[in-house]
Amino acid sequence: MKKTIMGVALAAAFSVPAMAQQSVEVLHWWTAGGEAAALGVLKGNLEKQGIKWNDMPVAGGGGEQAMTAVRARVTAGNPPTAVQMLGFDIQDWAKQGVLADLNDVAAKEGWDKTVPAALQRFSKFNGKWVAAPVNVHSTNWVWANKEVLAKAGITADPKTWDEFIADGEKLQKAGFIALAHGGQPWQDATMFDGVVISTGGVDFYRKAFIDLDPKSLNSPTMLKAFDRMSQLRKLVDKDFSGRDWNVAAGMVISGKAGFQIMGDWAKGEFIGAKKVPGKDFSCFRVPGTQGVVSFNSDQFAMFKVGADKVAAQTKLASAIMEPGFQSAFNVVKGSVPARTDVSDKDFDDCGKKAMKDFAEANSKNTLVGSMAHGHAVPASIKNAFYDVITRHFNGQIDSKKAVVELAAAAKS
Amino acid sequence: MKAGFLPKLLIAPSALLVLVCVYGYIMFTIYLSFTASTLMPQYEWVGTANYVRLMGLENWSVALSNLWVFASLYIVIAMALGLTLAILIDQKVRAESGLRSVFLYPMALSFIVTGTAWKWLLDPGVGLEHTMQTLGWSNFTFGWIKDSDMAIYCVVIAAVWQTTGFVMAMFLAGLRGVDSEQINAARLDGAKSWQIYQRIIIPQLGPVFISAFVILAHMAIKSYDLVIALTNGGPGRSTWLPSVFMYQYTFTRNEMAVGAASSVLMLVAIGVVVLPYLYGEMRKVKNG
Numbered sequence: 001m002k003k004t005i006m007g008v009a010l011a012a013a014f015s016v017p018a019m020a021q022q023s024v025e026v027l028h029w030w031t032a033g034g035e036a037a038a039l040g041v042l043k044g045n046l047e048k049q050g051i052k053w054n055d056m057p058v059a060g061g062g063g064e065q066a067m068t069a070v071r072a073r074v075t076a077g078n079p080p081t082a083v084q085m086l087g088f089d090i091q092d093w094a095k096q097g098v099l100a101d102l103n104d105v106a107a108k109e110g111w112d113k114t115v116p117a118a119l120q121r122f123s124k125f126n127g128k129w130v131a132a133p134v135n136v137h138s139t140n141w142v143w144a145n146k147e148v149l150a151k152a153g154i155t156a157d158p159k160t161w162d163e164f165i166a167d168g169e170k171l172q173k174a175g176f177i178a179l180a181h182g183g184q185p186w187q188d189a190t191m192f193d194g195v196v197i198s199t200g201g202v203d204f205y206r207k208a209f210i211d212l213d214p215k216s217l218n219s220p221t222m223l224k225a226f227d228r229m230s231q232l233r234k235l236v237d238k239d240f241s242g243r244d245w246n247v248a249a250g251m252v253i254s255g256k257a258g259f260q261i262m263g264d265w266a267k268g269e270f271i272g273a274k275k276v277p278g279k280d281f282s283c284f285r286v287p288g289t290q291g292v293v294s295f296n297s298d299q300f301a302m303f304k305v306g307a308d309k310v311a312a313q314t315k316l317a318s319a320i321m322e323p324g325f326q327s328a329f330n331v332v333k334g335s336v337p338a339r340t341d342v343s344d345k346d347f348d349d350c351g352k353k354a355m356k357d358f359a360e361a362n363s364k365n366t367l368v369g370s371m372a373h374g375h376a377v378p379a380s381i382k383n384a385f386y387d388v389i390t391r392h393f394n395g396q397i398d399s400k401k402a403v404v405e406l407a408a409a410a411k412s
Numbered sequence: 413m414k415a416g417f418l419p420k421l422l423i424a425p426s427a428l429l430v431l432v433c434v435y436g437y438i439m440f441t442i443y444l445s446f447t448a449s450t451l452m453p454q455y456e457w458v459g460t461a462n463y464v465r466l467m468g469l470e471n472w473s474v475a476l477s478n479l480w481v482f483a484s485l486y487i488v489i490a491m492a493l494g495l496t497l498a499i500l501i502d503q504k505v506r507a508e509s510g511l512r513s514v515f516l517y518p519m520a521l522s523f524i525v526t527g528t529a530w531k532w533l534l535d536p537g538v539g540l541e542h543t544m545q546t547l548g549w550s551n552f553t554f555g556w557i558k559d560s561d562m563a564i565y566c567v568v569i570a571a572v573w574q575t576t577g578f579v580m581a582m583f584l585a586g587l588r589g590v591d592s593e594q595i596n597a598a599r600l601d602g603a604k605s606w607q608i609y610q611r612i613i614i615p616q617l618g619p620v621f622i623s624a625f626v627i628l629a630h631m632a633i634k635s636y637d638l639v640i641a642l643t644n645g646g647p648g649r650s651t652w653l654p655s656v657f658m659y660q661y662t663f664t665r666n667e668m669a670v671g672a673a674s675s676v677l678m679l680v681a682i683g684v685v686v687l688p689y690l691y692g693e694m695r696k697v698k699n700g
Contacts, residue, residue: 067663068663071451074452075452075453092451095451096452183646239535239558241558242558242643242646379665380665380667383664383665387471390648391648391649394646394648394650395560396648
């Protein structure tokens with residue numbers, strides 16, 4: 001008898017009172033100015049619906065620290081409502097059986113029709129929606145300082161690889177740094193995305209980086225791709241090693257360098273420095289990759305939460321997918337919306353071009369996941385590829401050996 | 413005096429914490445290294461597969477050979493410099509305490525600070541090379557930190573700079589502990605200063621050498637923050653140490669079991685260095 005009373009008393013003491021206000025807890029690594037502002041839009045939209053937003057920012061660009069924080073929370077049985085995630089990480093978490101099922105809201109709002117299939121590959125697991133995509137970045141872009149190009153006597157954007165290299169040499173002759181680049185493994189790999197597509201075309205890229213076909217990985221085409229990386233290596237300055245990507249973008253902005261090969265998050269740096277697309281700087285696809293988009297997409301993976309929090313979580317997912325928000329967010333972020341039915345009227349020149357390319361790639365089936373950003377192969381193989389690409393770019397192995405090691409890395 | 417009940421009671425909470433949080437988790441890590449854990453801990457037993465995979469990984473062999481280069485140079489240079497400084501300061505120089513503080517000061521900084529400062533110093537674009545060139549020595553080059561073959565030596569430089577003062581202080585204490593009767597006797601017999609050091613003083617510093625070696629060796633094996641701040645493992649993968657490998661595989665490559673296996677091997681390496689020393693100390697306490 002005494003025990004029962006104790007039990008009841010304990011249960012009363014420890015039972016959580018029903019929340020008067022619904023709330024969501026969102027873990028992300030968008031702490032930089034523009035990104036934080038863009039996320040503020042989402043926060044505002046939710047607060048209008050009476051849902052409190054508990055921000056859980058974890059600094060660190062690639063989200064490594066964020067993943068460590070998630071691990072701890074999930075192990076403790078108290079996951080956040082939603083976590084910003086990329087590509088295969090979503091699938092890895094889904095395999096652990098800790099993600100929520102968003103199929104009801106997805107069916108009601110027709111996500112299956114509006115989100116490109118290439119993205120759904122990551123947002124869904126075993127036929128269930130587990131994440132809501134916020135944006136689509138693409139990695140095969142070149143950013144160029146128009147004034148610097150003019151000074152070096154370059155009048156038009158290079159259309160082919162050879163023109164691009166020739167223009168680079170012109171820039172060097174004129175006393176500029178041809179290619180602004182930061183020697184970090186992920187940046188080397190970001191360039192490699194575009195180089196492989198331009199060398200072998202989209203089908204080759206698919207075979208090599210998505211199907212991990214050993215014949216394609218260890219092929220003359222891949223050898224040529226590595227040789228092209230060596231050509232790029234000659235266009236960077238000698239102090240490139242370890243430089244952050246935004247510092248490299250700054251070199252193009254300030255007129256020290258002509259080109260940068262980088263994903264479209266670089267545009268934010270140009271806009272932030274009050275530069276106008278089409279006037280001060282130009283954006284074009286890595287020569288030889290026009291018509292193909294190698295993408296990476298930020299998504300919010302939804303974790304299994306207590307029954308009292310599900311309603312708020314569903315509203316969050318639906319607010320993320322809402323076209324007005326997708327447009328507002330991506331205008332600031334430099335990316336394109338993750339759904340194909342959003343108008344491009346608020347976007348600048350580069351943004352409009354990106355949306356056109358994205359729609360075209362989606363309809364022609366040339367939208368491929370970026371290897372460098374974890375949308376082609378899982379983390380372990382991605383990093384093994386990084387090892388090879390980076391060592392080759394730093395001159396530790398030659399192209400022949402790099403091809404052999406790349407094929408070996410696919411098995412790691 | 414026999415310890416009563418109260419001291420034991422006071423020590424119990426911290427002993428319990430150490431038992432669980434240190435030794436408990438060491439056991440947990442060892443267990444994980446025999447499982448199929450990837451992103452999160454799993455408890456499916458796979459035997460020694462992770463160790464086999466670890467041994468076959470290029471990154472692990474790079475990390476090991478780097479550790480070998482780094483540890484041997486770091487220990488030898490820090491000891492040699494520390495001993496030299498200690499002997500020089502021991503010559504009854506003026507402002508001894510001031511000099512001691514100057515040499516000890518780097519120890520007060522964290523490795524992150526040391527790494528960041530040396531990163532700038534060694535960077536060809538802003539550091540030493542740039543300064544020398546602006547001073548007019550136009551063909552001066554020092555780009556080790558950007559060179560895959562030489563970058564590991566930059567890590568050695570920064571680590572030696574940080575620890576030398578501390579090693580000096582240890583040797584200085586040892587030098588002061590040598591019996592002055594013997595030295596005076598030697599002087600009467602007409603021995604020169606360097607002979608006195610070589611034949612009388614340094615041979616008596618054995619225990620200090622051992623202590624310094626143990627401290628430096630375990631610091632070398634667990635070095636992580638210095639490399640991360642100085643080179644972040646680059647250029648390429650050329651300055652990876654086992655600790656960098658462990659973090660990368662456990663937390664960014666979703667191969668927790670392989671990471672756990674590598675940390676177990678690091679623990680074994682530290683054990684090999686430290687255990688004999690501890691054993692010796694214990695014996696001294698017992699017999700002393």
